[in-house]
Amino acid sequence: MHEVGPPPTGRVRPAGRRRPPLPPPRRAWRGAAGxxxxxxxxxxxxxxxxxxGADGEPLSALGRLTGLLASDLLLLQVLLMARIPLVERVFGQDRLARWHRWTGFSSFHLMLAHIVFITIGYAGGARTDVLGELWELIADYPGMLLATAGTLLLALVVVTSIRAARRRLRYESWHLLHLYAYLGVGLALPHQIWTGTDFTGSAWSRAYWWTLYAAAVLTVVTFRAGLPLWRSVYHRLRVEQVVAESPGVVSVYLRGHRLDRLPIRAGQFFLWRFLDGPGWSRAHPYTLSAGPAGDVLRITVKDLGDGSRRVHRLRPGTRALLEGPYGALTAAQSTGRPPLLVAAGVGITAMRALLDDLAAPDAVLLYRVRGRAEAVFRSELDALSRRRGVGLVYLEGRRSRRGSWLPAGLDVPGMLHHLVPDVAVREAYLCGPPEWMAAVHTELRAAGLPAGRIHREEFAW
Incomplete structure (x- = not known):
């Protein structure tokens, strides 16, 4: 089943000697972070x-507790997406994004509970109606107008984060709306400083909460703004060449200064901003599609919308700003077993880069593609198959049914064992659409692979 196509076409490749890979992060740090x-x-x-806190009117006491927990989770949510390099390397951004999402919804629900409990508790103590008490809290208490505005902004972010709403939004619109979360946090928290009993009545509490606030602000400023700006200025990346790979897919080669000082591993991605005109400030995530070598990086982009379409029109010499690297789908996950790489569509970019880093002679790549003519990196993959003996299998054809990872004609029981007879002793790396990866994961587990030997990372926003 290992099929080899025509000889390579002489496509440009990143030049230079490959750098030694970064050491894997210590697994013990995962438990420490938790x-x-x-x-x-x-x-x-x-x-x-x-x-x-438990003294006094019960609902008011519960309202204060839910408010404190909401504030704590809100700050943790900010830290999860603060792009802390070590945290990114240990957990991977898709896992951090899931936790960020869960933490955000939990914080918002606790914030709503805080508003309800405090209002009802205060109304009961003052023997007033609930709506009147709510209006008095907003209008008369220090910082409450700001908190109300912050809560409305956070509600906007929460609503647009619901999956059904996200599907209706362009990535650029969703990303811009999501940035309002920082303003919402900044407006929602200060009322605790002015009116919260945990601030006004206890020096220890003030010290603790101020430390937590300061850590969140400092971390965001350092890793979301300072470090990316410094790296962009120092490395001076510019577009060198844009090469068509397949219909609707191009590779962008970027040359920079001292890229060996970037802590990169094959399989990681950056957030990219290209200074090509209006709209440059919106960052887009693109994965390295070749292992880093010399002072050249390569990304490969499929035309999926406004931002990716602009990449296709980049001119040589265009300046690029980068943020990253991010992602944990790297060879640092390897336990030394023979690798099985499974990719669908443009997910081949991460797998192509991993083939450079893994450098395993017994690697097998299953590449799901509608037709051979649409295969990205076809000539490179065929050359790797001949030169290094990589087992290359093109899974061609239309999808046979919903929920299947195999094309029509190959979607039969036992096909995975037929394609890769020693699948149970291998270690798998997956990249593709989330639903497709879930189907592959299920098939691999049924074939005997433990979950710890199946590595994947979702890049869907």
Whole structure:
């Protein structure tokens, strides 16, 4: 089943000697990060209790607790997407994005509970109606107008983060709306400083919360703004060449200064901004499609909308700003077993780069593509098959049914074992649409691969 196509066409490749790979992050750091996050929530509850949080009217007390937990989760949510390099390397951005999403929804629900409990509790104590008490809280208490505006902005972000709403939005629109979350956080939290009993009545509480706020702000400024700006200025990346790979897909070669100082691994991605005119400020995530070599990087982009379409029209010499690298779908995941790489569509970009880093003579690549003519990197992959013995299988044809990862004609029981007889002893890397990867994951688990030997990363926003 290992099919070889025509000889390579002499396509340009990144020049230079490949750099040694970065060491893998320590797995123990995963547990440490989780412990730190859990300890912040425990500290918020402990300070609430020590400061007499359970005293007085029960609903008001519960309202203060839910408000503190909402604030803590809101800050953790910011930290999850602060692009901290070590955290990104340990967990991968798709996992951090899932936690960010879960934390955001949890924080928002706790914030709504805080508003409801505080309002009803205060209304009961003052013997007033609930709506009147809510209006008095907003109009008369310090910082509450700002908190109301912040809550409305956060509600906007939450609504547009629901999957059904996201599907109706362009990536550029969703990304711009999502940035309002920072303004919402900045407006929603200060009222605690002015009116919250955990701030006004306890020096320890003030020290703790100010430290948490400062850490969140400093981390975002450093890693979301400072580090990307410094790297962009220092490395001076410019477009060198744009090469058509297949219908609707191009590769962009970028040359820069001292790229060996970038902590990159094959399989990672950057957020890119190209200074080619209006709209340059919106970043788009594109994966390296070749292992880093010399002072040249390569990304490969499929035309999926406004931002990616602009990439196809880039001119040589265009300046590029980069943020990253991000992602954990790298050879650092390897346990030394023979690799099985499975890709669909433009997901081949990460797999193509991984083939450079893994450098395993017994690697097998299953490439799901509608037709051979649409295969990206066809000549490169065929050359790797001949030169290094990479087992290359093109899975060609239309999808046979919903939920299947195989094309019509190959979607039969036992096909995975037929394609890769030793699949159970291998280690798998997946890249493609999320639903397709889920189907492959199910098939690999049924074939005997433990979950710890199946690596994937979702790049869907």
């Amino acid at each position: 412990a730190v996050a859990a300890s912040t929530l425990a500290m918020a509850v402990a300070l609430w209790a020590v400061n007499g």
